[in-house]
Amino acid sequence: MNLIVAQSGGPTSVINSSLAGVIDSGIDNDFDKIFVSMNGIEGIINENIRLVDAEVFTKENMTKKLKARPASILGSCRFKLDDDLDSPVYEKIFAVLKKNDIGLFVYIGGNDSMDTVKKLNTYIDYKKIERINVIGCPKTIDNDLEGMDHSPGFGSAAKYIASTLRSLRCDVDIYDLESVTFVEIMGRHAGWLAASSLIANYDYPKDLVNLLYIPEDEMSIDELLDDIREALKKEKNLLVAIAEGFRDTGGILSEEVFTNTKDGFNHPIVSGVCQRLADLVRDRLNIKSRAVELNIVQRSNTLISEVDSREAYNLGYRAVEIGIDRTNLVPVLRRKDGETYEVYYTEVAPDEIANREMKIPQEWLVDKKTLQEKILAYALPLIEGEVDQTYENGMPVFVKIEDFTREI
Amino acid sequence: MNLIVAQSGGPTSVINSSLAGVIDSGIDNDFDKIFVSMNGIEGIINENIRLVDAEVFTKENMTKKLKARPASILGSCRFKLDDDLDSPVYEKIFAVLKKNDIGLFVYIGGNDSMDTVKKLNTYIDYKKIERINVIGCPKTIDNDLEGMDHSPGFGSAAKYIASTLRSLRCDVDIYDLESVTFVEIMGRHAGWLAASSLIANYDYPKDLVNLLYIPEDEMSIDELLDDIREALKKEKNLLVAIAEGFRDTGGILSEEVFTNTKDGFNHPIVSGVCQRLADLVRDRLNIKSRAVELNIVQRSNTLISEVDSREAYNLGYRAVEIGIDRTNLVPVLRRKDGETYEVYYTEVAPDEIANREMKIPQEWLVDKKTLQEKILAYALPLIEGEVDQTYENGMPVFVKIEDFTREI
Numbered sequence: 001m002n003l004i005v006a007q008s009g010g011p012t013s014v015i016n017s018s019l020a021g022v023i024d025s026g027i028d029n030d031f032d033k034i035f036v037s038m039n040g041i042e043g044i045i046n047e048n049i050r051l052v053d054a055e056v057f058t059k060e061n062m063t064k065k066l067k068a069r070p071a072s073i074l075g076s077c078r079f080k081l082d083d084d085l086d087s088p089v090y091e092k093i094f095a096v097l098k099k100n101d102i103g104l105f106v107y108i109g110g111n112d113s114m115d116t117v118k119k120l121n122t123y124i125d126y127k128k129i130e131r132i133n134v135i136g137c138p139k140t141i142d143n144d145l146e147g148m149d150h151s152p153g154f155g156s157a158a159k160y161i162a163s164t165l166r167s168l169r170c171d172v173d174i175y176d177l178e179s180v181t182f183v184e185i186m187g188r189h190a191g192w193l194a195a196s197s198l199i200a201n202y203d204y205p206k207d208l209v210n211l212l213y214i215p216e217d218e219m220s221i222d223e224l225l226d227d228i229r230e231a232l233k234k235e236k237n238l239l240v241a242i243a244e245g246f247r248d249t250g251g252i253l254s255e256e257v258f259t260n261t262k263d264g265f266n267h268p269i270v271s272g273v274c275q276r277l278a279d280l281v282r283d284r285l286n287i288k289s290r291a292v293e294l295n296i297v298q299r300s301n302t303l304i305s306e307v308d309s310r311e312a313y314n315l316g317y318r319a320v321e322i323g324i325d326r327t328n329l330v331p332v333l334r335r336k337d338g339e340t341y342e343v344y345y346t347e348v349a350p351d352e353i354a355n356r357e358m359k360i361p362q363e364w365l366v367d368k369k370t371l372q373e374k375i376l377a378y379a380l381p382l383i384e385g386e387v388d389q390t391y392e393n394g395m396p397v398f399v400k401i402e403d404f405t406r407e408i
Numbered sequence: 409m410n411l412i413v414a415q416s417g418g419p420t421s422v423i424n425s426s427l428a429g430v431i432d433s434g435i436d437n438d439f440d441k442i443f444v445s446m447n448g449i450e451g452i453i454n455e456n457i458r459l460v461d462a463e464v465f466t467k468e469n470m471t472k473k474l475k476a477r478p479a480s481i482l483g484s485c486r487f488k489l490d491d492d493l494d495s496p497v498y499e500k501i502f503a504v505l506k507k508n509d510i511g512l513f514v515y516i517g518g519n520d521s522m523d524t525v526k527k528l529n530t531y532i533d534y535k536k537i538e539r540i541n542v543i544g545c546p547k548t549i550d551n552d553l554e555g556m557d558h559s560p561g562f563g564s565a566a567k568y569i570a571s572t573l574r575s576l577r578c579d580v581d582i583y584d585l586e587s588v589t590f591v592e593i594m595g596r597h598a599g600w601l602a603a604s605s606l607i608a609n610y611d612y613p614k615d616l617v618n619l620l621y622i623p624e625d626e627m628s629i630d631e632l633l634d635d636i637r638e639a640l641k642k643e644k645n646l647l648v649a650i651a652e653g654f655r656d657t658g659g660i661l662s663e664e665v666f667t668n669t670k671d672g673f674n675h676p677i678v679s680g681v682c683q684r685l686a687d688l689v690r691d692r693l694n695i696k697s698r699a700v701e702l703n704i705v706q707r708s709n710t711l712i713s714e715v716d717s718r719e720a721y722n723l724g725y726r727a728v729e730i731g732i733d734r735t736n737l738v739p740v741l742r743r744k745d746g747e748t749y750e751v752y753y754t755e756v757a758p759d760e761i762a763n764r765e766m767k768i769p770q771e772w773l774v775d776k777k778t779l780q781e782k783i784l785a786y787a788l789p790l791i792e793g794e795v796d797q798t799y800e801n802g803m804p805v806f807v808k809i810e811d812f813t814r815e816i
Binding site: 011038039042069070071072073077162163164168170171173176199203290293297300301305380385386391392394395396398 | 481567576610611702709792
């Protein structure tokens with residue numbers, strides 16, 4: 001009986017840690033062959049499948065190398081499965097799975113991918129397919145997956161954001177004149193990532209990040225500019241974190257920033273809120289102002305949280321264990337009560353994750369001080385430790401798919 | 409006899425390495441007191457001066473800590489000294505230097521700051537001032553300082569750029585559809601930094617960075633779009649490096665991108681070339697496209713070249729040695745002939761650096777292949793090694809000015 005694994009959705013810094021967990025677990029649980037599907041479920045449909053060389057994988061310490069490799073090494077897709085179970089795509093997928101004697105398919109992805117896991121299981125029920133289990137494995141930097149304490153991938157993104165803002169603070173302070181630096185952070189609907197910028201303030205006598213604006217905020221541009229005026233009375237150089245999805249109530253940002261262009265996955269391209277705010281501060285307050293977008297570097301870089309990587313690995317490992325004799329499940333992690341950070345693992349139906357979004361709790365959003373306290377207690381344990389990187393000739397070197405798989 | 413040191417111009421990753429070199433050399437060469445001036449020469453004018461605690465500096469290993477600290481810890485300024493030597497500002501500066509019994513002033517900065525060093529020395533001549541020497545110490549990420557093989561600060565910026573593009577390549581490859589990712593890199597007039605993106609291609613069978621556009625290029629938007637069309641025939645996902653100062657011959661980019669706003673230091677704000685190109689590719693070629701600006705993170709981050717840091721330290725150390733009995737000089741480094749990378753140190757007059765710009769040699773610019781070969785041979789040795797960073801609670805912690813200086 002064989003195992004196949006794929007990655008889907010946007011990359012995270014630890015999506016390859018989950019992959020390593022799946023492969024190690026596949027080896028430990030005596031699957032005959034372990035396959036990887038390239039570009040998510042598209043690789044199954046197009047039969048773009050590769051075979052893991054288990055001996056090389058173990059001997060060359062690929063687990064360690066995968067943990068250090070940014071972005072999805074198996075590639076990704078934004079493929080939405082047909083709602084109609086009689087669509088030929090289902091027949092094709094299960095034909096390929098059967099042809100390769102697949103007993104378990106593990107799909108690592110976010111809430112869209114969990115919708116795929118759910119649909120494949122509905123099809124399994126519908127067609128009474130036996131001996132093929134489909135299990136999800138959660139990931140997203142956005143931290144909006146329901147059913148778990150935090151999303152694997154969030155910790156590393158939060159670590160990168162907080163660490164980068166500490167470096168940026170050093171830069172922001174250099175001139176002895178008033179300035180406002182806006183930093184745009186990912187997050188279309190929820191402020192989790194932008195709020196994690198406040199972690200940078202931990203254990204500093206003075207705030208490094210002075211102001212924060214997230215999609216959950218309701219305020220006008222005038223109120224925002226008043227905030228800035230007020231903050232400048234206490235601090236010459238402001239560092240202001242902005243979620244890309246922040247909008248003012250008056251619609252000034254919405255008008256200017258949203259474009260009608262879609263990104264090819266039918267999501268509107270949201271960008272520029274930061275530059276627009278910098279322009280407004282310069283024009284209306286006559287203060288030096290600039291925009292810094294952290295952009296996709298925040299999800300694909302070499303600063304990876306060890307805790308996040310370990311947890312993502314464990315979820316991948318567990319996905320295989322669960323999938324040996326069960327289907328239609330997703331391993332998740334939850335936090336134990338108590339002072340010390342400790343998690344336990346359990347599982348939920350993909351339905352509890354698919355097409356839902358976990359929001360920042362309402363009671364955290366009273367004011368910036370409360371949010372900072374809450375996010376520190378919540379997220380500090382998640383950014384702990386750094387995954388080792390290998391540098392050669394002054395640059396990081398990353399494992400390649402050809403290093404541990406071959407074409408079939 | 410006392411020593412004073414200041415930092416000026418834009419920050420680099422190793423400007424604090426030079427500071428550490430100055431302070432260590434000041435201690436080793438028995439200066440009675442070592443002062444730092446905050447915000448460049450403005451700190452002397454405003455008497456915003458702090459005293460280095462030499463004992464703490466040595467005992468707490470501040471050299472190591474300064475080498476890991478991004479941006480200018482002494483702050484900076486963009487102060488242009490009056491051309492008129494009878495301006496009262498000169499009198500003020502030398503009064504403060506005399507009051508504090510300063511025998512040597514070391515100014516760490518770029519070509520504008522070397523202009524300051526030159527003018528102060530002209531004033532010393534003019535007023536026949538004795539016992540005060542003014543020495544420059546070079547820095548810039550732009551690599552455009554004349555009189556030396558390469559500018560201290562360039563190696564670390566090049567290391568960050570090449571390393572970040574390796575991570576970005578992992579992200580760019582994930583979807584199985586055509587895409588163009590433009591990465592905007594600093595460099596208003598010269599392509600040194602953008603060209604260093606090609607270092608990422610070293611030792612890879614396939615290029616990670618596919619195309620490069622720098623201010624030295626002369627081409628129209630149509631030619632550029634043809635390049636992209638051609639490159640897409642061979643490679644599905646393109647990673648394209650662009651210098652912020654790149655302009656097309658037809659003026660399409662110039663029109664849209666330049667704003668009339670100045671940045672407060674009288675430099676026009678140049679930004680957006682990358683976003684504009686991404687829009688053009690989307691509109692005209694109907695291909696998924698996006699813009700990534702590396703922005704100020706490329707000069708203020710935690711990935712610091714050990715070679716660059718060591719050289720910057722040595723230059724700071726040497727600046728003090730030179731300045732004990734000479735003035736109006738700047739220590740520089742040059743490369744020895746031969747296969748192995750080795751430098752030697754010498755000195756030049758600030759006049760040879762001030763208000764000049766070192767360009768990429770014309771013969772490197774024949775084509776991308778030639779440029780890549782040349783830049784690899786030139787820059788690979790400069791990015792070697794990583795300066796250690798200290799992480800606490802998952803984030804880097806940086807030394808503070810209060811940790812080794814006190815108010816006077």
